[in-house]
Structures are given as structure tokens and as C-alpha cells.
Amino acid sequence: MKRVMLVVAYDGTQYCGWQLQPNGVTIEEKLNEALTDLLGEEIRVSGASRTDSGVHAYCNLAVFDTLARMPGEKISYALNQRLPEDIRIRRSLEVPENFHPRFEKTVKTYEYRIWNDEFPLPSRRLYTHFCYYKLDVEKMRQAGAYLVGEHDFKSFCSVAAQVETTVRTVRDLEVFYDESSPGGHELVIRVSGEGFLYNMVRIIAGTLIEVGRGEIPPESVKEMLDGCDRQLSGPTAPAKGLTLVKYEFEESGEVY
């Protein structure tokens, strides 16, 4: 028996998210099917981040156990032959039998991308949230600064979430225009942290957009944190603007 870790990139457009669903195709399902077919035994992957329906990833992580003799690092090549073109294994590697990325100290980075122009750009429509309002980036940065550090993010978490604590640490939050995007119209909110609550990055994005539009002042983000009430923060921004872009393991220094 050995444990293999997969680094998985996907275009989430056509999927009902990562996690297995009774009604709807998911990334996890496609991986289980392709691995079971490839290795000739029933495989069940366990993912590191359960991304929502429509969310994209460059580097989600998953582990599975197998009796197969195929070397771990060869699995990526064979598996990509069996996966649809909107899911790709960027790397596969053998890890210790008790290793799981969810229980390691990691820093994850998400990018929320906003197409900020008068009209949406067709070739970016599946990967950005279209926002035609003029956005004040400086105010968005001021608002974002309140979120950096350890805080109770209860106001930035969907009510459905069942967790022991809503305290999380945001390591870094940047707001910038991607200068190499067409016309420089793509605004990026890049957030990294040790862990995120359900919908947390999308609620942060929805709130910062409200600040950028001038609907609420940057300082109100501090009151949102203090109030610990989802009603106080902004709307949950649409899933398609969100991408999981980086996974860093603190102890080993490995980056995916």
C-alpha cells in the first residue's frame, strides 16, 4: 500500500465543485473514475480544498491509497489520458502513508478576478466577475488591510458553515490591476492564509467591491469584523471569479 498525492488543475465552469454530489458531476468524481479505471482497483481520493461549483484551481491537492505498482510520479501522465481536458494532473508524487495536506501547516493563495470595464470581455467571461462600476482601488486596499492578521471572520462566512471556530489568519491581501490583462482591465484581489471559512474569499471580494464602488467606507470593514454577523458584510461574489492559485507547505517549503 502506498499513498500518492496529486496536484490538480481544473476549469470549474462545467462542474458542481470538488466534492461528490448525488446530482451533478464533480472533480472528485472524475478523479475517482479515472483512477479506478487506470489502477484497476476502487480508488477514493481525499481532497485538500473543497472548492465550490464554478471555482477554478491551478493547484488543488488530493491524496489516495493504492496497491498498484505504478510509480507515483508516472501516474500523472497516465491519468491525464483518462481525464476530460478541463481537469489536468500537474504532478503526482508518493508521500508518507499518514500524510494529508489538510493536516499540514499550509498557506493557500486565492485570486479573485474582476473584469472592470464597460462591457465584459468574451474570452475572460468564465474566469472573471464582470463589474462595470468604476472602482476605487486605493479604498479597496485600505479596506483589505483591516482583514490581514488573526481575526474572527464570522461576518465573512456563509451561515451554513459548521465549524468549531471562525477565527482565521489572513497572511496577506493585495488589490491590483493585472497590467498584462487586455487593456489592463482585470482587477485582482489576492488573498493568502492558513485556512479559509466557507465562502470567505468570495464574501471578502463582494465586500471590497462595495467599498470600491463607494457604497461603504473602508473603515466599515473593521465594524464588520467586530460585529461577528454575516448580515454586516457585503454580498458573496460569483464563483467564476475565484481561483485557487498556490499551496505552500510551511515546514518543507514545498510550493504547488
Add this chain to the structure above:
Amino acid sequence: MKRVMLVVAYDGTQYCGWQLQPNGVTIEEKLNEALTDLLGEEIRVSGASRTDSGVHAYCNLAVFDTLARMPGEKISYALNQRLPEDIRIRRSLEVPENFHPRFEKTVKTYEYRIWNDEFPLPSRRLYTHFCYYKLDVEKMRQAGAYLVGEHDFKSFCSVAAQVETTVRTVRDLEVFYDESSPGGHELVIRVSGEGFLYNMVRIIAGTLIEVGRGEIPPESVKEMLDGCDRQLSGPTAPAKGLTLVKYEFEESGEVY
């Protein structure tokens, strides 16, 4: 009667190119349908660049004549309501009755994008050509430099093309990694010129990829130009990597 010009962006993935086809949906067809529906009269647009099946654009141009009273600059808004989300009118404006972008002095810029990594990235698969070979960018630049200026590009033109002359002027050709692309893996060949032959940019891209792979030396591009024979140059790179990104009018200085 007035003439209106449209600045049209599209994701070419689902279309059989710009030009009307007996079998297959095209951008031109979608524009004619939406305009005819909007303005209540039979409209036929005339495009500036007949992009191929699968090619994308941020700024193709088209003109049409109409008796409708709707101000030219309002047409973009109303038309976007009637178009599929992979076609968007970025701007509409009234132009002189005898104006056609095809007969003006213009400089067009195309980008050919290559995803240069071990595996394709799902969210870029429709907008880049996947190339897993290591590419020598310096050699690609050396090869590209031979193409800048006025030359007979007969070797860089598909044989089917029927044109009076195959002499064209390439104003500029750059080869660079887009540093803001995921992992910096996206290689861009940016070419601008006053006019392009059929498949010219895709043949240039296919040739520079061969040079980057080390299959042919940079200097051989000079022999290709001199030989005036399509057999001498590289393959036609796939359509999906190509995007029409900029249109500049030399006299007015207008840029779309």
C-alpha cells in the same frame, strides 16, 4: 442612411470564424441576426478582418448601413442584449458614409499565445497552444527579427490564398513570457503590421516554435523569405492560440 462601426470582441471557440458559411455558425451571422432583429431592417455587416475558425478577437471591426434613428453610440448596449455571451460589442459609433476600416491605413496587432509547460492548464486551454518542449526564446527572437520590415511573405501564406501581392510589412515582432500568467508559463508572440496574408501569423508562430525547439536555426527564416515557397516554412500553429488584440488607425490615431 448612416454608417455605424462596431468594435467586436469574441471568444472564437464555438464559431466557424468570422465570415458567413453555408454550414456552420459564424460571428458575422450572429451580428447580422442581432442587428436585423434590433433595427427592424435587413442588416449586413462588412468586417475588417476575416478571422479563422477558433481565432479570438478583442477588437475586430465591422461597419453597416442603417436607416434606423437609434444613435450609433447607443447600438452597442442594445445589441449586447441580443448577442450570445461569447460575442460583445465594446463600442459602436457613427462614421462617414464611405468609411471602411479595410480601406484605411491601419496597423493590426495579433498575439499568438503558447502554454509552455509540462501539462496544459485547463483554464487556458481554449486560448493557448500547448507546447511541452522547452523553447529557446532568444533564438525565437533572432528568427523573428528577420521578419520585421517589408518582405515577400509568400512562404508564410497558405497556398489557397488568392491575392495580388504577397509583399507585406511587419512593423514589430516580440517574443516574451507573460510574467503575470500562472507560473509565468505563457509565451507570447506579438506581431503588428499593416496587413497580413491568409494564416500568416499562425505560420510565423509555427515556424518560431520550430526554431525555439531547436529543429531549425534562426537564420533559416531568412532563407524561407528568400525562397518564396510555403514548403520552406514551419507548420500552421493551431487557431485557438491566436487573438486579434489591437487596431490602430494611422491618420486619426484612433486605437481600438
